[in-house]
């Protein structure tokens with residue numbers, strides 16, 4: 001029988017514990033004391049200061065299953081969700097870490113032993129990449145592990161392609177970084193896509209499962225690389241990706257955990273077709289939203305809260321597309337808790353709060369989504385090549401459609417949004433608000449504070465009226 005994702009997670013931690021690693025709990029999705037980071041995006045985040053030498057731990061080897069969100073900042077996969085087999089907004093990163101303890105040789109042999117021994121993957125399905133100039137890593141793979149030369153690819157810095165392999169890993173624009181070696185799994189010739197480094201690497205045949213970073217530098221604001229006190233190791237393997245491999249399926253959405261959430265989403269949206277892409281998006285987004293709320297983020301109009309709000313609204317829109325006209329999304333929370341509450345007790349203990357906050361946010365957006373969608377559809381019916389920026393702003397300002405939501409809907413129809421036009425409309429409105437504020441102060445009226453960008457959805461307008469306004473202006 002196939003291992004469950006729970007068993008795969010546990011086997012990883014047990015393996016590294018047997019190799020002298022301290023198993024450390026996941027840190028919060030909201031990074032503590034790190035203003036350079038929007039959300040925790042990798043296992044190494046909680047150890048950043050240990051790598052930099054500012055913090056010491058009683059152990060020099062650690063292993064974690066870390067909650068990660070990549071929906072903003074340097075690592076942003078929000079736009080990939082629903083389009084690739086392997087990207088989520090929320091995912092779990094399995095990682096092993098060496099703080100000045102072992103380096104390349106042990107990291108590589110641990111990874112190989114786990115994959116081909118414990119997980120029993122066929123060697124000939126694995127491919128590896130190394131940093132172009134890293135002869136040391138190349139030789140370890142080739143001469144010591146025995147990976148044939150035709151399955152080792154040397155790759156340099158980001159070549160600029162959409163999902164280009166990039167064998168120099170950085171947490172953000174600053175912080176610990178270094179060359180890396182990545183392990184890919186070949187899902188088979190029936191799936192389009194070429195090996196890493198080839199022109200068609202963007203396909204989903206060869207899927208990156210594990211990145212081993214050799215932490216050697218601290219990058220400063222000017223981009224200068226300073227050597228770290230001790231060379232270290234930071235690795236990350238997506239639990240959902242390795243689960244897909246070990247459960248013999250291709251897309252992450254086919255694994256046990258996601259299938260349960262997809263069925264729950266189908267139930268709540270009365271959807272018969274379990275292959276509907278919207279169900280995948282809902283399964284992805286309920287994880288991100290619930291875990292973010294459990295870690296203290298609340299939907300709002302700026303920063304982390306606005307990222308959360310944008311993800312919730314994208315989810316609601318997919319429910320709307322499937323026919324929902326009232327709050328439904330929060331009803332997926334019990335299913336998520338059943339799948340993941342044991343591994344992440346904070347999810348279970350916050351279940352009621354998560355549900356309430358999602359429900360409130362849903363009730364609010366369901367008041368305006370219908371009118372907003374009518375306007376958007378009416379405009380798309382005119383078959384525009386580029387969606388009007390003023391209208392996108394109107395949708396944002398009056399109906400609570402974040403720009404990325406409008407863009408996402410347009411993208412499904414092959415239409416792009418005039419974001420420059422959107423920005424200009426936003427700037428005009430800020431200017432008007434500022435002028436109005438000054439005017440009030442000049443008249444010595446009650447001062448209402450700094451004008452905010454966001455004007456809420458309480459100014460309900462009918463689609464006809466908004467369309468008329470838009471036509472005139």
Ligand code: ATP
Pocket residue numbers: 070077086087088089090091093163208209210211236237238239240241
């Ligand atoms: P990709 O090239 O596929 O976008 P990445 O190179 O950006 O992945 P890393 O930063 O190297 O990913 O993260 C380490 C591992 O975490 C990856 O090898 C992968 O298994 C997993 N991972 C990264 N991003 C995601 C995501 N958005 N959803 C699920 N798993 C992910």
Ligand code: MG
Pocket residue numbers: none
């Ligand atoms: Mg990526």
Ligand code: MG
Pocket residue numbers: 164165166208
């Ligand atoms: Mg990659």
Ligand code: MG
Pocket residue numbers: 182208211
């Ligand atoms: Mg990578």
